[in-house]
Amino acid sequence: NEEEVVSLPLLNTGESGDVKAINADFISVGYSEDALTLTKFNFYYADREGRVITPILRYPWKATMWNESRVLASLGILTDGSESFANAINDDGVIVGQSEVNQLNTVSMQYFDDSNVVINGLRPLRHAFRWQNSLLIDISGSADESEALAINSKGSIVGWMDNDVTVTTSQNLIDVDGSTVLATRTKPIMHAAFWSSAASQPQDVHPASSLANK
Numbered sequence: 001n002e003e004e005v006v007s008l009p010l011l012n013t014g015e016s017g018d019v020k021a022i023n024a025d026f027i028s029v030g031y032s033e034d035a036l037t038l039t040k041f042n043f044y045y046a047d048r049e050g051r052v053i054t055p056i057l058r059y060p061w062k063a064t065m066w067n068e069s070r071v072l073a074s075l076g077i078l079t080d081g082s083e084s085f086a087n088a089i090n091d092d093g094v095i096v097g098q099s100e101v102n103q104l105n106t107v108s109m110q111y112f113d114d115s116n117v118v119i120n121g122l123r124p125l126r127h128a129f130r131w132q133n134s135l136l137i138d139i140s141g142s143a144d145e146s147e148a149l150a151i152n153s154k155g156s157i158v159g160w161m162d163n164d165v166t167v168t169t170s171q172n173l174i175d176v177d178g179s180t181v182l183a184t185r186t187k188p189i190m191h192a193a194f195w196s197s198a199a200s201q202p203q204d205v206h207p208a209s210s211l212a213n214k
Contacts, residue, residue, distance in 0.1 A: 008066050011074055012036040014059060019066070021088045026068040029086035029095050034062045034074065039082050061085060063097050063131070076136045078127055086131070088150045095131040096148035096157050100124040101138070128159055128195075128202065141201030146193060155197030161204060162188035 014033030063086035081100030127140035191206035
């Protein structure tokens with residue numbers, strides 16, 4: 001059989017996308033740029049004086065499914081989010097991935113602008129989802145952030161979740177004038193996570209034991 005590389009359509013004439021997985025029925029999943037509406041790039045900046053720096057605009061990514069005939073459909077987003085990403089699909093057509101949620105719930109990060117001023121960047125939280133029978137379900141449970149990466153034939157899901165422990169990391173960055181500046185970031189520690197079939201609460205499986213036999 002000759003192999004053929006084909007181009008898949010994108011949402012509302014978007015210009016870029018990515019396919020992450022395909023099942024036995026040749027249903028593909030991934031994400032597509034949705035060129036319907038320009039959206040604020042989901043980082044909201046404020047300096048130490050509380051001055052808000054206007055975010056840039058771009059088209060958002062949306063979790064996308066393509067059938068064997070290359071007909072595409074958006075899988076949607078969780079409550080009040082702007083972007084979503086599909087990572088995997090099983091042969092029952094159950095899809096898993098990650099979506100932004102309410103933009104009032106934010107994750108803080110620190111950056112340096114061109115003048116070496118500390119910028120506190122805020123972005124929406126992202127939750128793992130399961131899509132089944134046209135219904136997008138938040139399966140992050142009590143975790144602030146999580147992502148579903150793979151699903152097997154039994155509906156079991158693996159991915160990651162954060163926990164209540166944080167770690168602060170530092171990195172030397174080179175500014176535009178050639179000087180070295182120190183950037184810091186405080187973030188939760190990510191743990192391997194497992195969801196049994198139809199579960200909406202991830203199980204923390206750290207220290208990471210092998211899931212090969214689950």
